[in-house]
Amino acid sequence: MIDTPNLAYFKYLDSIKARYSIENLQSLVKADIYLFKTDYTRQGGATTLFRGICNVPSLILWVTSLEIPCYDLCREYSYIRGGKGLETLLSSLPALEKLEFSQEVLCFLPENVPSCLLYKLKAIKITNFTDEKHCIGKAKYFLKNGGALQKLTILTAPDVSVEKQLKISNVLLASPRESKQLCILIV
Known part of the structure; x- marks a missing residue:
């Protein structure tokens, strides 16, 4: 468990090999997430990682893989709320005001427009x-x-x-x- 009540900037560069529990991120202003997809990446680990940053106003999201096609990368995020990729993640980030991502990360367009896109982004x-x-x-x-x-x-x-x-x-x-x-x- 990582307890970070005063953390303002979070940068994560790794594959999700383990389940991290990140707690108390109320002060978080920006998150840079760089995931390296490997055969050892655990899908459930992405869930806890993204759940910890759900109130961040600024997010940079990169998923890097030399072997895995886009639709496989999207499965990494699908465990957040049972959806598909970045579009599900957007629904989990109501305070998001700034977003940067590589177009490959967004595999599907959400049917229900996320509230952050309607009112905050x-x-x-x-x-x-x-x-x-x-x-x-x-x-x-x-x-x-x-x-x-x-x-x-x-x-x-x-x-x-x-x-x-x-x-x-x-x-x-x-x-x-x-x-x-x-x-x-x-x-």
Whole structure:
């Protein structure tokens, strides 16, 4: 058990090999979670880790794997509330205001829009973005449902050309959006 009543910043770089119980994180302002998927990763360990950071306002989430495809990575988070991936995690983070993640982490779009996206989430940064239909669909979902969203930053994958960046920009700028004070940055 890790008892951290005054912890403001939490950075986790590891695979989930054991079940950590993290308690008293009321002061937590930011969490950077870097999970390295291995054959030894325990799925139940992710549940306790994410349950400990459920009130964090700023989250950076990375899942790294050289061997495991996206749908297997999503299973890592599915134990939080019996759902699917980051979309379930978003439902567990009602205070979230800032989110950064690689587009591969979001495998499914939630049917029920998480309350943090409707009312709290102000900044989203998506990395490794491509001009594929599913990537653009994810960004459109955030535009359509982000009631408090002020900034959407998209960092394209290294192999995305300037022409493809322009195509992404045109599609997203023409998409409906909930927030009227939204800035979209595509790099």
